[in-house]
Amino acid sequence: MNYFLTEDQKMIKDLAAQIAREKIAPIAAELDESQEFPWEVVKTLAKSDLFRVFVPSEYEGLGGGMFEMCLVVEELSKACSGIALAYAASGLGTIPIILYGNEEQKKKYLPRLAAGEILAAFALTEPGAGSDAAGIKTTAKPDGDSYVINGTKQWITNGGEASIYTVVALTDPERGVRGSSTILVEKDHPGFTFGKKENKMGIRASATRELVFQDCRVPKTNLLGKEGMGFLVAMKTLDQSRPGVASQALGIAQGAMDKAIEYSRERHQFGKPISSFQGIQFMLADMATQVEAARALTYAAARSIDSGEKDVSRMSAMAKVFASDTAMRVTTDAVQVLGGYGYMKEYPVEKMMRDAKITQIYEGTNQIQREVIALGLIKESVRGKK
Amino acid sequence: MKIIVCIKQVPDTTNVRINPETNTLVREGVQSIINPFDVYAIEEGVRLKEKHGGTVTVITMGPPQAAEALREAISLGADAAYLVSDRAFAGADTLATAYALACAVRHLGGADVILMGRQAIDGDTGQVGPGVAENLDISHITDIRKIEEIADGRIVVERLLEEGYARIAARLPVILTVVKEINTPRLPSLKGKLAAKKAEIPVLKAADIGAEVERLGLNGSPTQVMKIFTPPKPGGGKKFTGEPPQTVGALLSELTAAGITIRKR
Numbered sequence: 001m002n003y004f005l006t007e008d009q010k011m012i013k014d015l016a017a018q019i020a021r022e023k024i025a026p027i028a029a030e031l032d033e034s035q036e037f038p039w040e041v042v043k044t045l046a047k048s049d050l051f052r053v054f055v056p057s058e059y060e061g062l063g064g065g066m067f068e069m070c071l072v073v074e075e076l077s078k079a080c081s082g083i084a085l086a087y088a089a090s091g092l093g094t095i096p097i098i099l100y101g102n103e104e105q106k107k108k109y110l111p112r113l114a115a116g117e118i119l120a121a122f123a124l125t126e127p128g129a130g131s132d133a134a135g136i137k138t139t140a141k142p143d144g145d146s147y148v149i150n151g152t153k154q155w156i157t158n159g160g161e162a163s164i165y166t167v168v169a170l171t172d173p174e175r176g177v178r179g180s181s182t183i184l185v186e187k188d189h190p191g192f193t194f195g196k197k198e199n200k201m202g203i204r205a206s207a208t209r210e211l212v213f214q215d216c217r218v219p220k221t222n223l224l225g226k227e228g229m230g231f232l233v234a235m236k237t238l239d240q241s242r243p244g245v246a247s248q249a250l251g252i253a254q255g256a257m258d259k260a261i262e263y264s265r266e267r268h269q270f271g272k273p274i275s276s277f278q279g280i281q282f283m284l285a286d287m288a289t290q291v292e293a294a295r296a297l298t299y300a301a302a303r304s305i306d307s308g309e310k311d312v313s314r315m316s317a318m319a320k321v322f323a324s325d326t327a328m329r330v331t332t333d334a335v336q337v338l339g340g341y342g343y344m345k346e347y348p349v350e351k352m353m354r355d356a357k358i359t360q361i362y363e364g365t366n367q368i369q370r371e372v373i374a375l376g377l378i379k380e381s382v383r384g385k386k
Numbered sequence: 387m388k389i390i391v392c393i394k395q396v397p398d399t400t401n402v403r404i405n406p407e408t409n410t411l412v413r414e415g416v417q418s419i420i421n422p423f424d425v426y427a428i429e430e431g432v433r434l435k436e437k438h439g440g441t442v443t444v445i446t447m448g449p450p451q452a453a454e455a456l457r458e459a460i461s462l463g464a465d466a467a468y469l470v471s472d473r474a475f476a477g478a479d480t481l482a483t484a485y486a487l488a489c490a491v492r493h494l495g496g497a498d499v500i501l502m503g504r505q506a507i508d509g510d511t512g513q514v515g516p517g518v519a520e521n522l523d524i525s526h527i528t529d530i531r532k533i534e535e536i537a538d539g540r541i542v543v544e545r546l547l548e549e550g551y552a553r554i555a556a557r558l559p560v561i562l563t564v565v566k567e568i569n570t571p572r573l574p575s576l577k578g579k580l581a582a583k584k585a586e587i588p589v590l591k592a593a594d595i596g597a598e599v600e601r602l603g604l605n606g607s608p609t610q611v612m613k614i615f616t617p618p619k620p621g622g623g624k625k626f627t628g629e630p631p632q633t634v635g636a637l638l639s640e641l642t643a644a645g646i647t648i649r650k651r
Contacts, residue, residue: 011579019573049576062576 001292003299012053012068016075019044028080031205032351035197037161038083038205045087046116054091056098059110065306066240070247070298077251081355082205086119088248089157089206092241093120096166096182099240100225100233105184109164121162123153123211124234131368134177134231138213140169145220147171147183149213159209160194163187168230180230184222191216202354242316242363243302246323249359250294253327256334256352257287263338283337287330294323314376317369324359324366331356387440390497391431391464392487392518393424395448395455396508404616420455423503426564429571430533431501432463438536441465445490447475447483453587460582461574467587468494474592477604484517486602489595491522499541500561504529515563526561527554531568
């Protein structure tokens with residue numbers, strides 16, 4: 001399939017693929033076991049300028065957009081989506097600064113994020129606010145030139161490893177979600193600590209931690225956008241980043257499918273390679289068809305975002321839903337193709353199956369995504385648009 | 387510090403096949419790469435630059451498409467690259483190649499350190515490095531696994547031996563051929579790749595580098611390749627299986643039966 005990549009996009013994809021092959025694949029199983037954060041890979045990605053691809057060129061980026069970020073995430077995820085997540089989650093934390101940061105904030109943070117010197121993270125979820133993101137309880141009380149933050153954020157990717165956190169908190173709790181704001185909190189702001197690292201089913205090389213704020217004082221200059229815009233900033237950020245999750249899922253699916261095809265040619269039963277059996281062939285054909293469809297949808301969503309289209313919620317939700325459901329199905333089938341070997345840790349597909357599951361859950365469960373899609377449809381119909 | 391790295395574009399031999407009838411390399415569909423040993427030389431050059439300052443210039447002798455290898459070298463951190471290319475160079479053996487490269491180095495104003503890989507993976511001679519040094523009348527040290535220090539016009543290196551290594555000092559300028567133990571080459575960066583895409587790669591012809599035509603290409607190459615062939619696979623062979631005491635005994639009696647005397651120490 002020709003996706004008409006530019007020379008520069010091909011270059012980005014090839015370099016990411018080389019890093020995946022040479023630096024990620026060899027350590028994927030080890031880090032899955034040890035849950036060690038992939039700082040070495042992060043350094044390699046930084047030196048290769050891959051953190052620059054989606055940052056505007058005024059801030060030492062290479063001026064690409066979500067599509068370029070998606071190309072990187074897809075390639076890295078073919079080898080290990082847990083390791084790839086260190087990159088993707090930093091992207092998620094960087095997007096709100098790109099979208100809503102003022103000149104000073106952009107100058108302060110983007111060059112260092114582009115260079116990969118520091119990582120970013122995005123903090124919305126709380127123990128009582130998952131799909132119901134509007135139910136957040138963390139407060140940021142204005143006090144002179146500062147905000148004083150209190151509360152707990154849960155399951156924050158890159159938590160404890162990132163240096164800069166985009167935190168959604170209530171600056172005016174009485175107004176509920178309309179009183180929420182997004183604030184940039186640095187790792188060493190006093191009163192900001194981390195809970196234990198979560199022990200996860202998949203994406204185990206990524207760091208997931210609780211963020212604890214106890215009278216954490218942050219200067220008011222760290223407010224992103226305006227007070228009361230917190231929920232909007234969060235939703236717009238997630239609209240942009242969802243194709244990133246989709247490409248992570250896409251990479252997992254492609255990686256698993258590649259392994260299944262390779263194995264089916266090597267594995268002999270009844271005196272023939274199992275790839276000669278129609279039962280296996282049909283599975284491979286279905287995998288490939290779904291993966292390609294997921295890729296087409298993901299790329300289209302990312303490119304729509306980069307084109308500056310205003311309403312991207314639906315497109316980006318569709319890409320996330322379809323690609324993550326595809327990843328779950330394809331990895332499950334890949335384990336099936338590898339049979340007993342597929343179930344063993346010596347082969348990489350059982351890990352891919354564990355890794356795939358989270359893509360249906362995080363950055364908005366697939367059920368919430370379907371609601372977003374359906375509500376968009378209904379709204380449009382009410383307005384009488386076609 | 388002025389650093390020149392000499393590289394060679396070679397077919398990726400991990401994918402190379404030999405045509406059994408003509409005994410020649412099947413070149414169709416085989417990718418060209420920078421000779422792997424030369425990638426270590428480029429990396430070492432870039433590290434020297436990062437440590438001591440200066441410039442890294444990469445040169446290669448080859449057909450126009452060898453410019454691709456030079457672009458890759460720029461993406462790996464080299465500052466400039468020159469393609470030494472002329473019909474007159476065609477058919478050069480190691481003697482003529484070393485002469486041409488030496489002329490190019492002289493044309494570029496020489497260097498403090500000239501680096502190359504210990505050998506190219508297609509020809510495997512390892513002669514060009516020392517050959518360039520002889521032509522330039524400077525020292526050369528082969529099989530370098532570490533550059534210890536460079537100071538006051540003097541260099542100290544470790545030369546890999548079959549067992550252990552030798553520590554050698556030499557006066558600059560010097561030619562070093564490197565082994566893969568010397569470093570871990572970095573991956574290219576996007577900025578490097580973008581620079582490589584835009585980089586101008588001047589072509590140096592025989593006349594530009596002041597080379598004598600009779601010492602170039604086929605004319606300057608005393609080596610004549612009579613025949614290239616794939617060595618026959620060693621046939622037969624016998625495998626003894628079982629526990630060592632039995633297999634050793636069986637092997638000994640087989641050897642004795644074949645008339646081979648075994649002396650005990």
